[in-house]
Amino acid sequence: MSRRQIILASATVLVAGGTMFGAWRLMAPAESVADAALPVPPFPPRIAQGADYESCLSTLAADPMSAIAMADSWQTAGGGDGAAHCRGLALVAAGKPDLGADVLEELAARSTAPALARASVLGQAAQARLMVGQAAKAAADATDALDLAPDDTELLIMRATARAQLQDFAAGIADLTEALRQDGSRVDALVSRAVMRRKLNQLDLAQADIAQAITQDPGDPDALLERGILRQRMGDRSGARADWERARGIDPNSTTADLAAQNLALLDAGQARQ
Known part of the structure; x- marks a missing residue:
């Protein structure tokens, strides 16, 4: 599976679940994240709600560039956390996981959403970092997420994956x-x-x-x-x-x-x- 296919597959499950982290396996013999899919839990905590948020997320897989434009326009109009979240995920889906991770990390740092929702966003940022081999940043994001959600098994497995890469x-x-x-x-x-x-x-x-x-x-x-x-x-x-x-x-x-x-x-x- 190509990197592009993986990213678009990620976008599809983002729409379904509103997040990107889940059962991330350290592929036993490959020891690489490049070929790993990005499954998600079915009902994760979400950092925003509303029709605009759902519309932006639903555009991610089919047309990530349109989702970026939609998020930018919405953000200019005061879209807040929802616009920033969709923009970060759209950048990941558009093949720019490092830029998407930057947006997601900034969102998690400034948001006043509940801890579990911010942990979810940091988990997404960590996976985006892993997609481009930025294991140290992924481990840091997962650690920050675990500070917010210390009993999250998925985050522990994700951080283990990053640490293995290191x-x-x-x-x-x-x-x-x-x-x-x-x-x-x-x-x-x-x-x-x-x-x-x-x-x-x-x-x-x-x-x-x-x-x-x-x-x-x-x-x-x-x-x-x-x-x-x-x-x-x-x-x-x-x-x-x-x-x-x-x-x-x-x-x-x-x-x-x-x-x-x-x-x-x-x-x-x-x-x-x-």
């Missing part, structure tokens, strides 16, 4: 451990923690996380992909092959399937994935 795996593991304390059903957090533990060469702990993830969801392709990596690291080439073949077959058109195919090619070539 190679701060210990801090990422701490965030994911807290996220799992809040919600032990999060397979994505288990897989992400396994990746980070593998990066720190904590293979026994990584294997335990993956075993739990697969127990909870035997068909999770990212869990299977990561288990294959761990099995190969432990010398179990046949087990790795089985996991990667299964991961590839679950959704043949996905990034996970592509990575599984690459791993299988490396296995056939006799190279070990690190």
